[in-house]
Amino acid sequence: MRLSRYFLPVLKETPSEAQIASHRLMLRAGMIKQASAGIYSWLPLGWRVLKRVEQIVHEEQQRMGHIPMLMPTIQPADLWQESGRYNAYGPEMLRIRDRHDRDMLFGPTNEEMITDIFRAHVSSYRDLPLTLYHVQWKFRDEVRPRFGVMRGREFLMKDGYNFDLTYEDALHAYNRHLVSYLRTYERMGLQAIPMRAESGPIGGDDTHEFLVLAETGESGVFYDSEITDLRFGDRQIDPDDREGCRAVLEEFTSRYARTDDTHDAAAFEAQVPEERRREARGIEVGQIFYFGTKYSEPMGATVVDPEGNRVPVHMGSHGIGVSRLLGAIIEANHDERGIIWPEGVTPFHVGLVNLKQGDATADTACDQIYAALGQAGLDTLYHDGDDRAGAKFATMDLIGLPWRITVGPRGLEKGVVELTSRRTGESEEMTPEQAVTRLA
Numbered sequence: 557m558r559l560s561r562y563f564l565p566v567l568k569e570t571p572s573e574a575q576i577a578s579h580r581l582m583l584r585a586g587m588i589k590q591a592s593a594g595i596y597s598w599l600p601l602g603w604r605v606l607k608r609v610e611q612i613v614h615e616e617q618q619r620m621g622h623i624p625m626l627m628p629t630i631q632p633a634d635l636w637q638e639s640g641r642y643n644a645y646g647p648e649m650l651r652i653r654d655r656h657d658r659d660m661l662f663g664p665t666n667e668e669m670i671t672d673i674f675r676a677h678v679s680s681y682r683d684l685p686l687t688l689y690h691v692q693w694k695f696r697d698e699v700r701p702r703f704g705v706m707r708g709r710e711f712l713m714k715d716g717y718n719f720d721l722t723y724e725d726a727l728h729a730y731n732r733h734l735v736s737y738l739r740t741y742e743r744m745g746l747q748a749i750p751m752r753a754e755s756g757p758i759g760g761d762d763t764h765e766f767l768v769l770a771e772t773g774e775s776g777v778f779y780d781s782e783i784t785d786l787r788f789g790d791r792q793i794d795p796d797d798r799e800g801c802r803a804v805l806e807e808f809t810s811r812y813a814r815t816d817d818t819h820d821a822a823a824f825e826a827q828v829p830e831e832r833r834r835e836a837r838g839i840e841v842g843q844i845f846y847f848g849t850k851y852s853e854p855m856g857a858t859v860v861d862p863e864g865n866r867v868p869v870h871m872g873s874h875g876i877g878v879s880r881l882l883g884a885i886i887e888a889n890h891d892e893r894g895i896i897w898p899e900g901v902t903p904f905h906v907g908l909v910n911l912k913q914g915d916a917t918a919d920t921a922c923d924q925i926y927a928a929l930g931q932a933g934l935d936t937l938y939h940d941g942d943d944r945a946g947a948k949f950a951t952m953d954l955i956g957l958p959w960r961i962t963v964g965p966r967g968l969e970k971g972v973v974e975l976t977s978r979r980t981g982e983s984e985e986m987t988p989e990q991a992v993t994r995l996a
């Protein structure tokens with residue numbers, strides 16, 4: 557992409573309404589524009605990152621055998637009356653009336669709708685286990701939308717739902733989701749710690765939240781510092797490997813880690829030696845729930861079991877805050893000059909800066925490098941404007957692409973360009989071919 561033909565409305569001024577770094581940087585880097593409190597347009601650069609985050613979520617869900625689909629944003633109120641949540645959900649639910657005076661709502665979550673789909677089409681234990689998921693916009697009329705996409709009112713969520721015959725099967729689904737989530741967050745360059753949590757309006761017996769440590773996080777967290785040494789890494793775990801999934805849950809959840817809702821000071825002191833006790837803040841980027849027959853029972857989602865009895869299915873639901881993740885990633889990856897994208901989610905792999913636009917040698921070299929990067933499968937943002945070098949660097953640093961190739965007449969005389977890492981700031985001179993090979 558040539559910047560001269562792109563739409564990247566970067567802001568020079570720091571927007572006064574933004575209180576935290578990620579919100580400030582997303583506005584300054586031209587990633588989002590507020591349409592109304594907690595409701596954002598995703599401008600081209602923001603859209604690219606959102607799509608990459610979403611893609612990782614899809615890949616990791618499908619790696620574990622979870623099946624993608626898409627449910628609507630608008631739901632009929634009847635379904636929620638059946639589960640009893642229509643009145644219970646309160647003012648966070650955006651209620652809508654259509655022209656025929658039917659009560660509708662903009663979905664804040666989809667337990668009811670997926671249970672309705674399930675009961676319409678599944679009636680035998682032979683069709684289990686089943687996990688369906690989608691990535692869809694949600695609306696929650698938050699009291700205090702703030703921090704940009706971190707606490708929006710409209711936000712993108714991956715929500716998945718498992719249906720199982722027995723408690724043991726549902727427990728495996730829970731563990732399997734924990735495994736997939738650990739992998740998902742690490743691929744985005746984040747450490748998200750599973751913490752025992754309260755179930756809230758979803759309800760249920762067992763639940764963990766995934767928290768990214770950050771000073772600006774809205775949750776207070778208490779944990780054993782040993783947890784931060786754990787890495788999931790590149791383990792390959794088969795979705796049907798019950799023991800393997802259970803062992804991961806054990807490894808990642810046996811040490812003390814709780815949010816302020818479930819924190820128990822006495823247990824903390826008893827279980828964790830003083831020098832390892834940490835009190836900090838975190839951003840909730842996901843949550844997994846097991847809630848048994850909470851929805852299947854009232855809504856009649858049953859299957860015939862091997863003995864011929866009709867039984868309600870065991871369910872769980874599992875959410876990832878896709879749009880919130882962009883905020884969390886930036887909170888964890890930025891400096892005073894701007895964003896520093898982890899390679900896994902960067903909107904472009906490399907930025908190409910022409911120090912002397914209009915100079916025939918520099919322009920030709922840039923065109924060739926741009927083409928070679930494209931051929932190597934790398935998305936490139938070519939800063940082909942007339943700005944001074946300093947301004948071009950500032951824009952590139954602000955939008956945070958992991959690599960920059962700088963091309964100027966002086967280097968070209970020696971046959972070299974400069975390759976710079978955004979994270980370390982280190983630069984190296986090399987031939988254009990070497991730079992392309994290094995990144996490919």
Ligand code: ATP
Nearest residue numbers: 705706707708711713840841842843875876877880
């Ligand atoms: P929070 O405690 O932050 O209000 P929640 O517990 O109400 O979140 P869940 O129902 O667990 O949210 O939804 C799954 C995920 O969706 C959350 O872990 C979070 O990452 C994301 N999410 C929830 N509410 C918002 C919001 N208002 N804006 C952006 N993302 C959100």
Ligand code: MG
Nearest residue numbers: 648696698756
């Ligand atoms: Mg909430």
Ligand code: MG
Nearest residue numbers: 756765840843
């Ligand atoms: Mg929460």
Ligand code: MG
Nearest residue numbers: 765840842843
């Ligand atoms: Mg939650």
